[in-house]
Amino acid sequence: MTSLRLCIRRAPVQEPDGPATAVTLRLPSDVDCIEEAVALLTYHCTTGARTSERLRFRLQVVLAEAIANAILRGNCEDAGKCVEVRAILVPTEVRLHVTDEGPGFDPATVPDPDTPMRLQEAHGRGLFLIRHLSDAVTFTPRGNSICITLRRQ
Amino acid sequence: MGFSETRQNGVVVVRADGQLIVGNRHELKDLVARRLAAADRRFVIDFANTGYIDSSGLGALVTMSKQVREHGGELRIAGLNDDLRALFELTKLDTLFTISDTAEQALAAF
Numbered sequence: 001m002t003s004l005r006l007c008i009r010r011a012p013v014q015e016p017d018g019p020a021t022a023v024t025l026r027l028p029s030d031v032d033c034i035e036e037a038v039a040l041l042t043y044h045c046t047t048g049a050r051t052s053e054r055l056r057f058r059l060q061v062v063l064a065e066a067i068a069n070a071i072l073r074g075n076c077e078d079a080g081k082c083v084e085v086r087a088i089l090v091p092t093e094v095r096l097h098v099t100d101e102g103p104g105f106d107p108a109t110v111p112d113p114d115t116p117m118r119l120q121e122a123h124g125r126g127l128f129l130i131r132h133l134s135d136a137v138t139f140t141p142r143g144n145s146i147c148i149t150l151r152r153q
Numbered sequence: 154m155g156f157s158e159t160r161q162n163g164v165v166v167v168r169a170d171g172q173l174i175v176g177n178r179h180e181l182k183d184l185v186a187r188r189l190a191a192a193d194r195r196f197v198i199d200f201a202n203t204g205y206i207d208s209s210g211l212g213a214l215v216t217m218s219k220q221v222r223e224h225g226g227e228l229r230i231a232g233l234n235d236d237l238r239a240l241f242e243l244t245k246l247d248t249l250f251t252i253s254d255t256a257e258q259a260l261a262a263f
Contacts, residue, residue: 031175064172064207065208068174068208068209119248120215120249121212123212125208125211129208129240
């Protein structure tokens with residue numbers, strides 16, 4: 001794992017459903033950053049709150065997938081582009097917004113990978129994992145930002 | 154994060170120390186390719202010290218398993234925690250791999 005000294009920010013914010021904490025991290029389009037970014041974000045999303053091992057696992061996988069998609073598919077590993085992760089923390093849930101600087105994509109065009117024909121494919125499981133490990137997933141109209149909601153209970 | 158290998162009774166046991174993700178999957182693929190080139194045909198990948206695997210890691214396992222099978226061998230999985238086992242079931246990859254609770258059990262079953 002590359003040591004990149006990723007800088008994370010925490011700040012109080014007001015959400016429609018009440019006060020919240022925003023955790024923000026910007027990282028370069030380098031896959032070697034992902035493990036460190038996931039560890040940092042998972043720590044900040046879970047510290048101070050009762051967190052099950054199951055939620056920690058779901059957080060780690062969906063963060064790894066969303067950041068990898070942003071770096072590889074969105075930014076095409078362009079070193080001049082960044083990925084921004086913003087986590088909104090409320091007592092009942094974690095809302096993750098992962099945004100890249102790419103042109104976006106249409107998530108409806110991504111096929112499910114668990115059909116017999118696709119089972120032996122090396123690619124195509126990322127969005128499937130995000131959808132199945134999250135409580136809600138939405139995209140911006142442009143398709144370059146994903147919002148993932150994980151309930152704490 | 155890293156991978157270490159040992160050879161026991163003609164089986165290559167690869168221990169993953171940490172996550173298997175997009176940033177390190179080639180390291181594992183290269184290791185298995187080297188052992189295949191050296192005529193090894195039976196593999197156990199031990200994930201007892203792994204917290205999570207991403208879709209690229211799962212894809213790498215599928216690719217390696219295919220390569221090993223093409224050489225007449227088999228790649229088995231061991232040491233998955235409950236969440237990782239659920240991930241294999243969710244993606245139906247539990248139907249592609251023989252999965253054992255421990256590397257020792259995987260070795261004994263070869």
